Amino acid sequence: MPELPEVETIRRDLEPLIVGRRIQGVRIHPGAERLAVTDAPRALERALAGRTVEAVGRHGKYLTLRLDDGRWWVMHLRMTGSLVHLPADAPPHRFERARIDLDDGTTLRFNDLRKFGTWHLVDDPVEAMPNAGPDALSDEFTPRWLRERLRGRETPVKAVLLDQSVAAGVGNIYADEACWIAGIDPRTPAGRIGPTRAARLHAAVRETLEESLGDRGSSFSDYRDGLGGEGMHHLLVHVFRREGKPCGRCGHTIVKTRVAGRGTHYCPGCQRR
DNA sequence: ACTATGCCCTGGGTGC
DNA sequence: TGCACCCAGGGCATAG
Incomplete structure (x- = not known):
């Protein structure tokens, strides 16, 4: 993807x-x-x-x-x-x-x-792309913007991250990875994410995208770069498609569930609601 | 306005 | 070995 x-x-x-x-x-x-x-x-x-x-x-x-x-x-x-x-x-x-x-x-x-x-x-x-919001790596995507878009919503925080009008470019892999980096349970109602955690989540989105870009992306299945080669970042993910394996931060077993209609991976040990 | 669900599409995996 | 079934999911349409 x-x-x-x-x-x-x-x-x-x-x-x-x-x-x-x-x-x-x-x-x-x-x-x-x-x-x-x-x-x-x-x-x-x-x-x-x-x-x-x-x-x-x-x-x-x-x-x-x-x-x-x-x-x-x-x-x-x-x-x-x-x-x-x-x-x-x-x-x-x-x-x-x-x-x-x-x-x-x-x-x-x-x-x-x-x-x-x-x-x-x-x-x-x-x-x-009539529904596209700010590009997730652009200056227009700010902690304040993310906080505003989370506020008052009952929908899971992961659903907000997948919403392209919030941060264009985040998909299923990096939504899961960002939640792990931020220590947030992807099922958490968005409105329960306060300013501090929103800022942490914003930084986590940036971090996971930039790390992956440095590795030329993730090739879980079909992705190929412009020259037909594979990315490297799928070897370095923390939770995505790692269900059953130990969390690199706390050692708990990573689980897979369904959030916002998407396969969702998280660590029940260190990702909090 | 918000939220959830179905649709598109097909190869690969699973179970019998 | 063969076959039926289910899953993966980004963005959009539609329903409640």
């Missing part, structure tokens, strides 16, 4: 390889028509052909490619998507859903087992 650290790794990998490159052609493969959200597949392919990539940005889990006609190609990889730079003659991955040919003889391959990924072609990136 590419979350903020994974998408940022892809962005950094691809930026030097595709900025200034002209798109020779785009092909959305049969069966992957739903990838194209804003236009029909053939119309999207036509609109992208001939454009030059001017910048590669990111907001939350969205990749944003600025084109030379002023429009934005906004991609979301959802759970199993990847975007890999390869030579034109490299064989397709088993789950290749689309292919982009560039003017230097290289390609980008959009691979996506579950076909949940999306492409938008828009005048402004916000059109593709």
